[in-house]
Amino acid sequence: MTFASFWRPVDPSKAPCKSKFAGPGGNAAKGAFAGLGLAAFSMAVGACGSSAASPAAKGTASKPGSSTPATSPVALRASTASWQLRNPLSRMVVLPAGNNGLAILGGLTAADTSASGVFRLDLANGSLATVGTLPAAVHDAAGAVIGSNYVVFGGGSVSTVGSVDAVPSSGGSGTVIGKLPQPRSDCAAVTVNGVVVIAGGYNGSAADTTVLETTDGTSFRQISSLKVAVRYPALAAVGNSVYVFGGIEVGGQNSGKLSASVQKVDISTGTISVVGSLPEPLDGAMAFVLGGHVYLAGGDSGSAANPVSNPSVWLYQQGPGFTQVATLPLAVSNAGVAVSGGAAWIVGGEHDGKATAVVQTLSGTGSGAKS
Template identity: 40%
Template sequence: MRTSIIVFVAALVPVLGACSSGGGNQASTSSGAAQSSSTTTTPAQPARPAMVRATDAGWRLPAPLSRPAVSVDGDRVFLLGGLAPGDVSTARVVSVDPTAGHSALAGTLALAVHDAAGAAVGGVPTVFGGGSARTIDAVQSFQNDTGRITGHLPRPRSDLASATIDGTAYVVGGFDGAALTPDVLATTDGTGFRTVGRLEQGVRYPAVAAVGHTIWVLGGQTGTAEGATGTEVDLIQRLDTGSGTATVVGHLPHRLAHAMAFVLGGQLYLAGGRTAAGPLTDVVAVSPDGTVTAVGNLPGPRADAGVAVVGNTAWLIGGETTGPANALASVVALSQA
């Protein structure tokens, strides 16, 4: 969380080769025992992940924005709060139809926040935690053009992310203003929360997405001081929501945070983000075993964008390049090539 001014405004295919053993004049027996045989199996090679095509979408937000919470309802995307130019927290809610390239102000939240997490809970755009002058525990819902505080997290949390599986929203990562919050929470109504697991390494600013019943937590940073540059990690963490077990299954090419994760065609991807040296353009695919494959590049470096998947396209909406004081209004569309 940054302290800021508040303003309300493919299948695996095994190749088998077999050979029989024994001579051609082998006698039969009354026992009916089968002839022995041996089989040689060539290990299957995983299919290479699909490449990604990333292009400028050709439309822009009404105003620059980074670090919003995001909720998706069909083909409609809500950007809730975030940072406006000048490192200013905003309460604005922007409704976006990315396919049509249309966006408009839809209303305001009860509290201006950035670095919060968003999800559709019971079909309602919902914001978990976040911060402005301080890290908060508020859960805000947005209905009828108006935001209301409708619940509270067990403790304050900002710099977090979320993923939704079968109607359950999971709150992942972040910190409480002083310490990392590695516990992963689940809710179906935005008011009651249960702990389903604990990250092997707590992180702020992770990229998070769900594939099936698994939550993937990519990168992030471990420092709790403002900025905390240099504490980025390269960890690929995987949480089984059924067992609650979290494990580190691989490592990214860079230590990074503030990146964007999304799923297209059942494949997990990671785009952009920031290292201690600056923002990235890389797009990589992350396989179930933690293998990372380069699959494309963004048109330019980008971090802290709102990310939404609508149909077969992932949208990176707004974001930052040089830092929170210089938010972006541009949009990038990504699809499998």
């Protein structure tokens, strides 16, 4: 299938969606999904507006709008892009890809199947180009850019996997370059000064509390263990501090419940502590850093069995805690997020458990204390 054969404009108001997914590889409560190859996936975006620089300019985008609370200390503008993904997608890896672009790897389709496609999304106009394929279809994985490769850690498909896959950013088929210490899905990764830190997750039968670091995707070192065992957390890093936000607790008296914990890992010492609480328990939220400030967007509240997506966007500062600074036009969880061109891009995800094709942006930091 050529790129031209599946790219065409799409009316966001008619984007299909599925009933809520039960979740990642190996979890009986969340379900298990068969793999889906690139040809069957054929995700694309369609232009519905004249300029991606003004993503909310057209009324055809799904739930368009913007939000900039005047009282916020570091306010953000939230809006929907004037284009969207051709098909709903969630639980994928999204990474920066050169100037004004994002790489989208794997994910879960509206048909409840894992995807193997790797694409580059041009944020200037919403066009999508095929970059390659993963060695195997996967969702609920962690990802990072290492050298000239997009690297995917673990994930789920029919079962939880432990492979580490690399896809050249210049294009081509992915290869397996290593293995995690054990199979792991439902985890997250963040890069700190060239070191990739992986936290949270599930090994197919129990929580994986180890906090790992790697510089090459082939060798791993444990630097700490989570105080609160969670899967589906959000991660963000400032300096040597990695913050682990929320998730679903695994094991113990709160097993299966959403977590409100904020855990902080000092990667220079391996020290970990619980330093605060979320405004409410959340899993599948998206964390990012803009202008040196840590933000947390979306996520699911309610319960793991009956998710209710949260539209709030918070500024997080250790000590003061959380301040709401924006509202997502469409509340989502389990979306891909990456920063490019001074904005955070939230790609796809799930709204109340149903996959969406909407792409949202958050931009416009102001003055305020840094974490």
